[in-house]
Amino acid sequence: MEMMTVKIKRFDGRNSYYQKYEVPYEKGKTILWLLTTIREEQDPTLNFTSACRHAICGSCAVQINGNAFLACNTPLDDVLETYKTMNLTFEPLKNFEVIKDLVIVWEPKMEKMTKVKPWIIPGEEGSKEIGFLQSEEDFQQIAAPTDCILCGVCASECNQLAVNQDGYLEPFILNKAYRYIVDTRDGAPEQHLKPVLENDLWKCLHCMQCVSQCPKTIPLTDQIAFLRSATMAMGELDNQGAKHAYAFHDDVKNKGRLNETMLPIKTDGLVQTALTKIPFALRMVKKGKINPLHMPKQISGIQEVRKLYEYAEEVKS
Amino acid sequence: MLKFDVVVVGAGGAGMMAALSASEKNNLKVAVLSKIFPTRSHTGAAQGGINAAMGYRDSTDSPEKHFRDTVKGSDFLADQDAVEFFTSGMPDMISELDYYGVPFSRDEKGQVAQRPFGGASSPRTCYSADKTGHVILHALYEQCLKNHVQFLNEWFLLSLVVEDGKFEGLVAMDIRDGKIHPIQAKSVVIASGGFGRIYWSRTTNAINMTGDGTAACFEAGIPLKDPEFIQFHPTGLAQTGVLLSEACRGEGGYLINKDGERFMARYAPEKMELGPRDLVSRSIETEIKEGRGFGEGMTSYVLMDLRHLGEKKIMERLPQVRELALEFEGVDLIKEPVPIRPSCHYTMGGIHVSDYKTCSTPIEGIHAAGECCSVSIHGANRLGGNSVADVVFFGKYAGLGAKESAMRRSFGRTEKLEQEANAWKTKFKTIREKTTGVSMFSIRNRLAETMWNYVGIFRTESEMAQALATVDELIEEYKDAYAGDASVKYNMAFINYVEIGNILKLARAVAMGALNRRESRGSHSRGDYPTRNDEQFLKHTLIYKDGENYRLEYAPVTITNYQPEERKY
Ligand SMILES: Cc1cc2nc3c(=O)[nH]c(=O)nc-3n(C[C@H](O)[C@H](O)[C@H](O)COP(=O)(O)OP(=O)(O)OC[C@H]3O[C@@H](n4cnc5c(N)ncnc54)[C@H](O)[C@@H]3O)c2cc1C
Ligand code: SF4
Ligand code: SF4
Ligand code: FES
Numbered sequence: 001m002e003m004m005t006v007k008i009k010r011f012d013g014r015n016s017y018y019q020k021y022e023v024p025y026e027k028g029k030t031i032l033w034l035l036t037t038i039r040e041e042q043d044p045t046l047n048f049t050s051a052c053r054h055a056i057c058g059s060c061a062v063q064i065n066g067n068a069f070l071a072c073n074t075p076l077d078d079v080l081e082t083y084k085t086m087n088l089t090f091e092p093l094k095n096f097e098v099i100k101d102l103v104i105v106w107e108p109k110m111e112k113m114t115k116v117k118p119w120i121i122p123g124e125e126g127s128k129e130i131g132f133l134q135s136e137e138d139f140q141q142i143a144a145p146t147d148c149i150l151c152g153v154c155a156s157e158c159n160q161l162a163v164n165q166d167g168y169l170e171p172f173i174l175n176k177a178y179r180y181i182v183d184t185r186d187g188a189p190e191q192h193l194k195p196v197l198e199n200d201l202w203k204c205l206h207c208m209q210c211v212s213q214c215p216k217t218i219p220l221t222d223q224i225a226f227l228r229s230a231t232m233a234m235g236e237l238d239n240q241g242a243k244h245a246y247a248f249h250d251d252v253k254n255k256g257r258l259n260e261t262m263l264p265i266k267t268d269g270l271v272q273t274a275l276t277k278i279p280f281a282l283r284m285v286k287k288g289k290i291n292p293l294h295m296p297k298q299i300s301g302i303q304e305v306r307k308l309y310e311y312a313e314e315v316k317s
Numbered sequence: 318m319l320k321f322d323v324v325v326v327g328a329g330g331a332g333m334m335a336a337l338s339a340s341e342k343n344n345l346k347v348a349v350l351s352k353i354f355p356t357r358s359h360t361g362a363a364q365g366g367i368n369a370a371m372g373y374r375d376s377t378d379s380p381e382k383h384f385r386d387t388v389k390g391s392d393f394l395a396d397q398d399a400v401e402f403f404t405s406g407m408p409d410m411i412s413e414l415d416y417y418g419v420p421f422s423r424d425e426k427g428q429v430a431q432r433p434f435g436g437a438s439s440p441r442t443c444y445s446a447d448k449t450g451h452v453i454l455h456a457l458y459e460q461c462l463k464n465h466v467q468f469l470n471e472w473f474l475l476s477l478v479v480e481d482g483k484f485e486g487l488v489a490m491d492i493r494d495g496k497i498h499p500i501q502a503k504s505v506v507i508a509s510g511g512f513g514r515i516y517w518s519r520t521t522n523a524i525n526m527t528g529d530g531t532a533a534c535f536e537a538g539i540p541l542k543d544p545e546f547i548q549f550h551p552t553g554l555a556q557t558g559v560l561l562s563e564a565c566r567g568e569g570g571y572l573i574n575k576d577g578e579r580f581m582a583r584y585a586p587e588k589m590e591l592g593p594r595d596l597v598s599r600s601i602e603t604e605i606k607e608g609r610g611f612g613e614g615m616t617s618y619v620l621m622d623l624r625h626l627g628e629k630k631i632m633e634r635l636p637q638v639r640e641l642a643l644e645f646e647g648v649d650l651i652k653e654p655v656p657i658r659p660s661c662h663y664t665m666g667g668i669h670v671s672d673y674k675t676c677s678t679p680i681e682g683i684h685a686a687g688e689c690c691s692v693s694i695h696g697a698n699r700l701g702g703n704s705v706a707d708v709v710f711f712g713k714y715a716g717l718g719a720k721e722s723a724m725r726r727s728f729g730r731t732e733k734l735e736q737e738a739n740a741w742k743t744k745f746k747t748i749r750e751k752t753t754g755v756s757m758f759s760i761r762n763r764l765a766e767t768m769w770n771y772v773g774i775f776r777t778e779s780e781m782a783q784a785l786a787t788v789d790e791l792i793e794e795y796k797d798a799y800a801g802d803a804s805v806k807y808n809m810a811f812i813n814y815v816e817i818g819n820i821l822k823l824a825r826a827v828a829m830g831a832l833n834r835r836e837s838r839g840s841h842s843r844g845d846y847p848t849r850n851d852e853q854f855l856k857h858t859l860i861y862k863d864g865e866n867y868r869l870e871y872a873p874v875t876i877t878n879y880q881p882e883e884r885k886y
Contacts, residue, residue: 012804012806013806013807028647030645040758044800044801044802044810045801045802045803045804045810047807047809049353049357050524051353051357051358051359051523051524051525052357052359052361052362052523053523053524053557053559054362054559054560054641054645055640055641055644056361056362056448056451056637057353057356057357057358057359057361057362057523058356058357059353059354059357073640073644073645075644099493099806099807100806100807101807103807106354106470107470110462113462114462117463118459118462119418119459119460119462119463120416120417120418120456120459122416122418126415126416127412127416128412128413128416129409129412130412131411131412131413131414131415131416131429132415132416133426133427133428134423134427135423135427136422136423136424136425136427138423139420139421139422139423142420143420143445143446146420146445146448146451146452146455147448148455149356149361149451150356150455180418183418183420185415185418186418
């Protein structure tokens with residue numbers, strides 16, 4: 001029988017260590033199946049969270065071999081195949097406080113989210129008695145962002161957040177702000193927008209890690225671009241961040257000057273994306289959006305950077 | 318000791334609505350206790366929609382028609398006064414939700430869009446693509462954040478404390494640090510969701526739907542009403558039981574047997590695939606039983622075909638459904654039909670709510686709302702889209718009821734609360750220190766198998782008697798159950814242990830109610846009593862727990878406008 005070696009990062013509140021489990025491989029299972037099997041058949045002390053087991057409750061996200069995934073809707077075979085290994089390493093999501101094993105705490109994130117007033121500030125046209133009118137097109141604006149299941153994958157992947165936990169907002173928080181800014185029923189979009197600007201909106205690195213891993217394929221970076229232009233429309237054009245961000249974008253695209261511009265970043269976002277965009281590709285392949293044979297293999301110069309941008313554009317569309 | 322005016326147990330649609338209404342415009346101290354983070358609650362899983370006779374899509378629709386459909390759908394076991402209250406209040410509820418920011422899909426006039434749903438005589442199901450419950454849950458959570466509702470997340474209700482028929486408080490564990498707390502409260506709203514997990518893996522329910530609040534009320538002396546009525550959803554994915562929304566049928570999906578027939582023609586010639594759930598579930602099982610399904614035994618299935626809807630419609634209206642089929646069954650339903658079969662979906666029965674306007678129970682201070690209880694508006698069979706509606710609507714009234722209770726009552730004594738908390742502390746210690754015994758997961762799995770095989774979609778006397786005996790054996794074995802985790806902090810093994818205890822208690826009541834209901838009605842379908850028997854059974858089952866013994870009683874059904882007639886679709 002073929003065995004998988006599964007290493008899981010354990011944490012008991014004080015100490016953390018890696019524990020190894022050998023699990024017989026089975027075809028056609030999910031990552032959640034793997035974790036559940038270990039827990040029920042080998043080690044009932046292993047803790048992780050899950051509830052709906054069909055990608056709607058957002059509780060089961062974990063890191064596998066360095067990338068964040070939703071455990072319940074990620075096919076085990078896809079992961080084994082893409083990483084070309086029978087060895088998997090599980091860790092809790094990054095950029096979250098861990099309580100035990102793979103279990104993380106959400107309250108601090110929700111506390112942080114209140115900064116953007118993550119609730120509707122009802123416009124005057126509506127009332128509790130009759131609700132609102134909203135056109136189909138206007139509903140479409142909020143259809144994608146309200147897909148967010150607060151799973152934390154984007155936050156775990158975010159390269160800016162990794163170095164700027166206090167200053168930067170989690171991509172799902174930006175998404176929430178966006179969701180109310182574009183909601184025609186909201187009467188005070190600036191109240192959601194202002195805090196976004198005040199919290200380092202311009203520091204997004206456009207590394208695309210958040211979008212590439214989001215299990216709901218929410219166009220987070222498009223939204224960030226929108227938020228930026230919205231803040232400029234609000235008369236914030238002069239701010240240092242705006243200038244810097246545009247320079248950054250153009251630089252990278254034209255000259256491929258990666259290292260210089262991205263010096264302050266712990267991990268080099270773009271290169272990281274190129275090397276580890278495996279899961280990204282995985283999902284896109286599955287949905288028939290890209291041909292796996294046409295993927296750039298490694299970054300070695302400006303052509304690759306451009307390709308990466310084109311690729312990113314392609315996938316966004 | 319922790320002290321609140323109102324405690325809400327559960328942060329799904331019902332719990333958060335209750336918390337919002339209990340804390341609105343007053344100074345009551347309200348806390349919401351939830352074993353999982355609020356937005357993980359199972360309300361989020363509701364895909365298809367929420368019923369309200371807005372009359373937007375069909376101007377001839379009315380709360381009256383919604384009332385009639387619900388009563389008919391319930392196979393006349395619903396209490397009609399409660400149903401009328403519910404259906405007439407629902408249109409306002411939708412506007413309220415709209416005002417809370419719920420992103421409803423819209424029609425061409427910009428009004429909330431509505432779609433047809435099983436068992437409804439008009440298209441009255443309001444929706445947001447196929448993530449209706451999800452967006453409602455998140456909007457309610459946002460409202461709670463806005464209104465500074467106090468959450469105790471990852472706190473687990475262990476039991477309720479009642480003295481002289483009056484509520485005094487509850488005992489709960491803070492899972493994160495493992496501390497067990499007595500909590501004093503003037504009133505409580507139980508909103509802990511359904512107990513579909515008595516069938517463990519053969520359900521569309523989340524893994525935490527173990528009926529803890531229902532079991533706690535049962536233990537505290539409140540009877541279970543109509544527990545035998547379990548709804549099986551016709552379209553679970555064949556391999557996993559994961560639900561494909563009713564919207565698939567609503568949007569025009571076909572059900573096909575091995576011979577390529579749309580077999581619903583045999584069972585509901587007019588409504589076809591849009592017949593009510595119980596009927597469709599039984600029809601599929603009959604096809605399988607009579608050899609017209611695919612596969613064999615437990616892995617049998619029929620096909621649901623959506624290809625004729627075309628890619629555009631599927632991508633627009635059922636994107637989530639398509640993704641589910643892709644991820645869990647490896648089937649792209651734009652190109653192929655998807656294998657499906659029924660799965661346990663909803664528990665109509667539950668905590669006996671004795672006054673629908675305040676959602677109070679026979680015990681002063683205890684209120685209940687949502688799937689954990691039975692008002693009863695669903696009777697023997699719930700209509701699709703009526704549950705999320707039930708949850709928000711009665712969640713609101715339960716919150717108001719609990720608010721009134723809290724304003725009327727004063728805090729009770731604390732002795733019994735302390736005692737009860739200490740008993741749980743001892744139990745926690747014992748289970749932690751236990752190093753051998755019967756695997757709790759094995760007990761759970763055997764329970765599920767027994768319930769699926771013998772108290773499932775088709776039921777007969779001898780099989781159910783056998784099931785009851787097996788459940789009794791499992792309850793015995795449970796006394797020596799082994800959980801396997803010695804730690805204090807975040808001991809999910811202990812939580813699972815308590816949950817398994819709860820589903821055992823509830824499963825026994827389900828089997829007992831089913832065994833004694835010698836008729837077929839709604840979701841309760843008996844091979845040995847194939848027809849409805851109004852003379853003897855037009856009544857609610859009430860099961861009481863006296864220590865280890867279960868006592869069976871019956872209570873009348875409230876009939877106002879609609880006299881029972883044969884249910885034909
Ligand atoms: C897959 C699926 C699809 C569905 N689709 C529809 C649909 O389209 N339309 C429709 O009307 N209905 C639908 N339903 C039914 C409907 O979603 C549920 O009946 C309803 O959402 C239940 O809501 P609730 O508030 O009662 O409980 P839940 O949302 O289940 O919440 C229960 C809460 O109780 C808490 N809790 C439980 N036990 C404890 C404890 N011991 N201590 C502390 N807290 C506890 C949990 O943490 C949770 O917060 C669907 C159900 C399923 C399974
Ligand atoms: S694109 Fe921006 S928000 Fe997304 S992961 Fe990169 S830095 Fe974070
Ligand atoms: S935006 Fe995507 S990745 Fe981030 S929390 Fe929401 S669903 Fe998860
Ligand atoms: S278990 Fe709910 S999202 Fe994975």
